[in-house]
Amino acid sequence: xxxxxxxxxxxxxxxxxxxxxxxxxxxxxxxxxxxxxxxxxxxxxxxxxxxxxxxxxxxxxxxxxxxxxxxxxxxxxxxxxxxxxxxxxxxxxxxxxxxxxxxxxxx
Amino acid sequence: xxxxxxxxxxxxxxxxxxxxxxxxxxxxxxxxxxxxxxxxxxxxxxxxxxxxxxxxxxxxxxxxxxxxxxxxxxxxxxxxxxxxxxxxxxxxxxxxxxxxxxxxxxxxxxxxxxxxxxxxxxxxxxxxxxxxxxxxxxxxxxxxxxxxxxxxxxxxxxxxxxxxxxxxxxxxxxxxxxxxxxxxxxxxxxxxxxxxxxxxxxxxxxxxxxxxxxxxxxxxxxxxxxxxxxxxxxxxxxxxxxxxxxxxxxxxxxxxxxxxxxxxxxxxxxxxxxxxxxxxxxxxxxxxxxxxxxxxxxxxxxxxxxxxxxxxxxxxxxxxxxxxxxxxxxxxxxxxxxxxxxxxxxxxxxxxxxxxxxxxxxxxxxxxxxxxxxx
Numbered sequence: 001x002x003x004x005x006x007x008x009x010x011x012x013x014x015x016x017x018x019x020x021x022x023x024x025x026x027x028x029x030x031x032x033x034x035x036x037x038x039x040x041x042x043x044x045x046x047x048x049x050x051x052x053x054x055x056x057x058x059x060x061x062x063x064x065x066x067x068x069x070x071x072x073x074x075x076x077x078x079x080x081x082x083x084x085x086x087x088x089x090x091x092x093x094x095x096x097x098x099x100x101x102x103x104x105x106x107x
Numbered sequence: 108x109x110x111x112x113x114x115x116x117x118x119x120x121x122x123x124x125x126x127x128x129x130x131x132x133x134x135x136x137x138x139x140x141x142x143x144x145x146x147x148x149x150x151x152x153x154x155x156x157x158x159x160x161x162x163x164x165x166x167x168x169x170x171x172x173x174x175x176x177x178x179x180x181x182x183x184x185x186x187x188x189x190x191x192x193x194x195x196x197x198x199x200x201x202x203x204x205x206x207x208x209x210x211x212x213x214x215x216x217x218x219x220x221x222x223x224x225x226x227x228x229x230x231x232x233x234x235x236x237x238x239x240x241x242x243x244x245x246x247x248x249x250x251x252x253x254x255x256x257x258x259x260x261x262x263x264x265x266x267x268x269x270x271x272x273x274x275x276x277x278x279x280x281x282x283x284x285x286x287x288x289x290x291x292x293x294x295x296x297x298x299x300x301x302x303x304x305x306x307x308x309x310x311x312x313x314x315x316x317x318x319x320x321x322x323x324x325x326x327x328x329x330x331x332x333x334x335x336x337x338x339x340x341x342x343x344x345x346x347x348x349x350x351x352x353x354x355x356x357x358x359x360x361x362x363x364x365x366x367x368x369x370x371x372x373x374x375x376x377x378x379x380x381x382x383x384x385x386x387x388x389x390x391x392x393x394x395x396x397x398x399x400x401x402x403x404x405x406x407x408x409x410x411x412x413x414x415x416x417x418x419x420x421x422x423x424x425x426x427x428x429x430x431x432x433x434x435x436x437x438x439x440x441x442x443x444x445x446x447x448x449x450x451x452x453x454x455x456x457x458x459x460x461x462x463x464x465x466x467x468x469x470x471x472x473x474x475x476x477x478x479x480x481x482x
Contacts, residue, residue, distance in 0.1 A: 002258040005284045010154050010168075011258065036144065036334035039257035047242045048330045058331045061261060064249030065149075066142050067230050067369070084252075085143055085190070089211065 003041050016026050020090040037083035037094055038064070049073050049083060050097035073097050112136035113430050114202055114220035116193045118374060119148020119417045121226035121408025121423035123176045123185075128427030130183040130364035132445075133436035138218075139180075140191040140204060146180075148228055149248065150416060152255040153277055157417065158301075159280060169416055170255075176420075195375050196223075200403055222403050222430040225373055226423060229366035229387065234268055238324030243333030246364035247277040254284035262359030264393035266336045267291045269363030270322055275304035277363060282311060289355045291315040292338050294345060301461075324360055333358050366413045373410065376401045381475040385468040386412030392476040395446065396429035397422060402479050405430055412472060414456075414465050421453045 007013050018033040022040060031040035038049070038061060048058040049071045062070040066085035075081040075094050079101025083094070113134050115122045118141035124136050145151065153169025182186070182218065190207025200223055202369045204216045223307040231246035233239070243262060247269065253261045265286050267278045270293040278288050291308060296318055298305045308315060319338045327334040340351035367387040373380070379400040380389045397405045408419030425446055432442035457466035 005254060005258040005260060008258065011245050011255070014258065017478065034144075035257055042253060042257075042259045042261060045329070047332050056328075057240060058242050059240065060245075060332075061247050061249055061253070063231060064246065064252040084249075086211075087144055088429075096394045 002043055003045055018086065022088050022090075022092040024094045025096055031088040034087045037073070037075065037081075037086050037088045037092070040088050042093075048096065048100075051099070053099040054090065058099070071102070071103055072101075074101050109216060109218040112434055113138070113222050113224070114193075114200075114218060115139040115224045115226060116147065117141060117226035117228055117408070117410075118143070118146035118187055118189075119226060119228050119408060120150055120172070120176070120420040121148075121228070121410075121426070122224065123180050124403075124420040124423030125224045125226060125407055125427035126185040126429070127176065127179050127183060128424045129431045129436075130180075130185055131404070132431030132442075134431045134434055137184075137231050138186045138188065140188045140206075142191055142192045143421065144189060144191070146177055146187055146189065148471070149252075150176075152248070152251045153416065154255050154280065158460070164326075168458075172416070172420075186353070193372060195372070197217045200339040205311055221435055222405065224397075224405045224407060224423075224426045224430060225391075225410055226371055226406070226408045226419070226426070227410050228419075229413045230369050231362065231366055232364045232387075234321070234364045236321045236323060236360050238326060238333075241324050241326035241333050241360075242331060243326070243328065243358055244324060244360040244362070247273050247361040248358070250264075250361045251277045251280060254280060254286070258284075259362075260284055260286050262333075262357075263287060264289055264355075264357040265359040265361055266321070266355060266357045267361050267363060269293065270295075270298045270300055270305065270315060270317075270364060271365065271367075272300035272304060273366075274361075274363030275300040275308060277361065278313065279304065279307050279311075281361075282313075286359075288313050289336075289357050290338075292319045292321060293317045294320050294341060320347075321360065322352060328358055333360055336360055366409065368410050368413060371405065371408060376404060377480070378404065379475075379477060381472055383412060383468050383472055385464050386414075386472065390472055392472055394427075394479070395450065396432075396458050397426040398429060398433075398479055400477060400480050402481075403433065412465075412468055418453065418456050418465070421449050421456065424449050432433055 047060040059070040062068045071083045072080045118139045150169045150173030186286045192205045250261045322339040323337045325335045337354045340348045373391045405426040407422040
């Protein structure tokens, strides 16, 4: 189910948003150009962004404004990118982050 | 190293208002930095009309206030760097800034600022219960950002913890976005926010459980997402009353348990702080110019104590005028008169049954001010 709000009582409808494609863990998903990566993920009901260092527990959206780092993922090879404040760009490669996101941090 | 007359950290209502006022007062070189992708702080997710008198933009939606301020700042030539974090200061107001570049990369910039205004806002409080880290448990503000700014639902079936104005308003806005709000849960014996907001929730047929809290959240949904929420009645000492549990199917829990000031940058400086409960924790003391104990560093907005957007905006104006005065852009007498006008409006915002507590808290914070340290 797509989680986008397409017709809002106050905000109205989106006027022709430019749609792009990003790749998340090997799957291509649509995104609105410039929206936070996290929003594109939520639209597809992808809630888990990373797994913790010590206990390998899932984490997802928590503060939504760049403060808490729970939504950190690997973006275009860079680890610890806060997806709630990073805009989606055509062709971006996004990966779930395990631990610190380094080569030694395996699933 | 770059030089700036005035560096403002935070492009929310306080920071933007400060930049506008400083520019109007004749400061040439005003830079605002913000970690977010867009300026405006939390104003753009406030899609409801604010209360108050017409002098305080009552009846205007927060997002429209944000748009108007942004336009004014741009017209006045305020420079704004987005995706940019001020990570700390060296002595003599040298800021270390991680600047967001157009290609998405970051560049470290050192900047000597003659005056600095810190307006870094607030941060949501967390409530810890069994399962509070389960994906799908989030701040009410996070949910609000998703529905109102990004227009995407954080989930379908939502339990809201907290019935202050944030809890009530965000619950209603979640319904406007098409989410099913299962119930609201409140530890206190009564609803925390305005009756006018609470009645919207009640009219929609959504139950509000006072004297209750969340006992446990289970994460048996897809990839460990929230699947059910158990609430429990609590006694006057906030202890769970066994046997009163109720369990709801839900995929999202939103926490609206107040906010605390974001004071990281303030703490990095030799600025005197004071603890203030109603304001959400440790806050910098300041004088009527919004200047801290550290010369040349000013504060404004939720960083100085959590209140609301219009108050933040007016405090930002005070800080902007004061910085302009200190930079020699306007005379002391003109600045004094300008500030007096703003303080009258601030006093107006801190009246009434809800505002009075904030007036007392602000007085405590300012009474604790020992004076600006020798430069």
